[in-house]
Amino acid sequence: MNDKLDKARKEINEIDKEMAELFLRRMKAAKDVAEYKRDRGLAILDEAREKEVISKNSAFVKEDNLRDLYVSFLQGTMNLSKIYQGRLINGSEDGCKGKIHINLGSHGYDIHLGRGMLDRAGELFNLDRRVLIVTDTGVPREYAERLGAQCKEARIITVKCGEESKSFELYKILCHEMLDFGMTRTDCAVAVGGGVVGDLTGLAASSYMRGIDFYNIPTTLLSQLDSSIGGKTAINLDGVKNIVGAFYQPCGVIIDPDVLNTLPQRQIASGLAEAIKMSLTSDAELFELISNDDVKENIEEIIYRSLMIKKQVVEADEREGGIRRILNFGHTLGHGIEAAEEINTLYHGECVAIGMIPVSSTEVREKLVAILEKFGLPTKYNGDIEKALSFIKQDKKCDGNKISVVFVDEIGSYRIEKTDVESFCSLVREEYKI
Numbered sequence: 018m019n020d021k022l023d024k025a026r027k028e029i030n031e032i033d034k035e036m037a038e039l040f041l042r043r044m045k046a047a048k049d050v051a052e053y054k055r056d057r058g059l060a061i062l063d064e065a066r067e068k069e070v071i072s073k074n075s076a077f078v079k080e081d082n083l084r085d086l087y088v089s090f091l092q093g094t095m096n097l098s099k100i101y102q103g104r105l106i107n108g109s110e111d112g113c114k115g116k117i118h119i120n121l122g123s124h125g126y127d128i129h130l131g132r133g134m135l136d137r138a139g140e141l142f143n144l145d146r147r148v149l150i151v152t153d154t155g156v157p158r159e160y161a162e163r164l165g166a167q168c169k170e171a172r173i174i175t176v177k178c179g180e181e182s183k184s185f186e187l188y189k190i191l192c193h194e195m196l197d198f199g200m201t202r203t204d205c206a207v208a209v210g211g212g213v214v215g216d217l218t219g220l221a222a223s224s225y226m227r228g229i230d231f232y233n234i235p236t237t238l239l240s241q242l243d244s245s246i247g248g249k250t251a252i253n254l255d256g257v258k259n260i261v262g263a264f265y266q267p268c269g270v271i272i273d274p275d276v277l278n279t280l281p282q283r284q285i286a287s288g289l290a291e292a293i294k295m296s297l298t299s300d301a302e303l304f305e306l307i308s309n310d311d312v313k314e315n316i317e318e319i320i321y322r323s324l325m326i327k328k329q330v331v332e333a334d335e336r337e338g339g340i341r342r343i344l345n346f347g348h349t350l351g352h353g354i355e356a357a358e359e360i361n362t363l364y365h366g367e368c369v370a371i372g373m374i375p376v377s378s379t380e381v382r383e384k385l386v387a388i389l390e391k392f393g394l395p396t397k398y399n400g401d402i403e404k405a406l407s408f409i410k411q412d413k414k415c416d417g418n419k420i421s422v423v424f425v426d427e428i429g430s431y432r433i434e435k436t437d438v439e440s441f442c443s444l445v446r447e448e449y450k451i
């Protein structure tokens with residue numbers, strides 16, 4: 018038996034050595050692909066090609082028992098290849114998180130991630146002009162002032178904190194301020210705040226004089242790892258969220274994790290819900306990191322990995338649709354709950370947390386509930402679930418009575434199913450035993 022074992026181990030060692038050599042060859046080819054994509058501003062993610070490679074290569078494995086494992090092996094290799102290409106394209110082969118470039122051709126921009134980056138805005142952004150800085154009453158004033166000190170000529174506007182500020186009234190006030198400040202086409206606006214300030218400022222910048230430069234300095238965890246990428250700007254109308262808006266990419270983004278030191282714990286947890294969402298569909302390691310390690314210590318890594326997921330999706334699909342739908346995981350019910358909560362008692366991330374449960378498999382759900390509880394996030398909606406479901410039917414993403422729903426059966430992967438609204442509602446009712 019020992020002989021057999023030794024022989025098998027020897028063979029595995031030899032194969033591993035050959036595989037290491039093949040791995041190096043594969044990564045060399047991946048590097049060439051990365052350079053080609055970088056030079057043409059193309060996205061790293063190529064879902065159609067990945068599917069084709071998996072189906073073609075797995076056909077060579079004749080043993081049924083091994084085919085599934087080979088598919089996982091290929092997926093893992095392709096994921097590593099994507100990470101490697103991402104690092105090369107971002108000019109950070111060593112995985113340094115300093116700068117992430119969003120490849121959107123002429124709309125591309127850099128995200129500067131790192132502690133203390135707020136004080137480097139003058140060097141990273143062009144602030145040698147009139148700069149309208151928009152912040153809100155909940156954001157420590159010091160952040161906008163530290164930015165203002167780096168501008169040639171700055172005016173700070175502070176709007177009331179809260180979702181109500183994403184309104185026509187505030188949009189108009191910002192446009193008035195720009196006019197009054199004498200801003201021209203060559204001046205710029207900077208948002209210093211969470212998603213509310215970012216969405217409102219971005220929209221005003223997109224339309225003042227048909228568009229002026231916009232920079233974003235997100236200060237909540239949610240806005241740092243989510244709304245800072247994607248170029249979505251919007252305000253609300255008649256209680257309908259984000260119904261008036263534009264796709265408008267910023268010229269640059271600064272993410273300084275140090276500003277999170279002043280953010281209340283409940284807001285941190287709400288942002289983590291979005292990171293958990295990204296990990297569930299796309300990055301099992303990120304899920305492990307959030308589950309097992311010290312979140313405060315690893316916050317930069319969590320932001321970085323979430324951004325890399327959103328970056329790949331956004332680059333592949335700048336406007337809504339297709340793969341971008343994976344970002345909506347947990348959002349179908351989440352948005353319904355958010356709409357049902359007239360006075361916004363629940364935060365966005367909290368609604369998403371609840372929304373992820375019915376669309377996760379039993380095994381995933383067990384781990385998901387544990388991680389949500391770890392951060393004091395809700396796992397069940399205590400309000401009027403029928404009211405929440407009624408809003409799903411009115412959702413702007415609803416195509417006739419069909420909706421695309423993202424399901425996670427296994428951490429790190431997803432499936433999208435087009436289903437009718439009623440079937441989705443039944444799934445939720447079953448969860449709530451209605």
Ligand SMILES: NC(=O)c1ccc[n+]([C@@H]2O[C@H](COP(=O)([O-])OP(=O)(O)OC[C@H]3O[C@@H](n4cnc5c(N)ncnc54)[C@H](O)[C@@H]3O)[C@@H](O)[C@H]2O)c1
Pocket residue numbers: 153154155156157178179180183210211212213214216236237238239240243244245246247248249250258259276277278279280281284287365
């Ligand atoms: N554009 C997008 O792609 C996108 C994506 C997700 C969410 N959103 C939008 O973002 C909004 C939610 O954003 P949010 O969760 O960042 O909420 P938010 O902007 O309302 O901020 C939450 C609270 O934190 C306070 N705050 C912000 N930074 C702080 C800091 N560093 N220290 C202490 N307090 C601080 C704010 O004053 C506010 O009271 C929603 O309107 C949502 O629609 C947009």
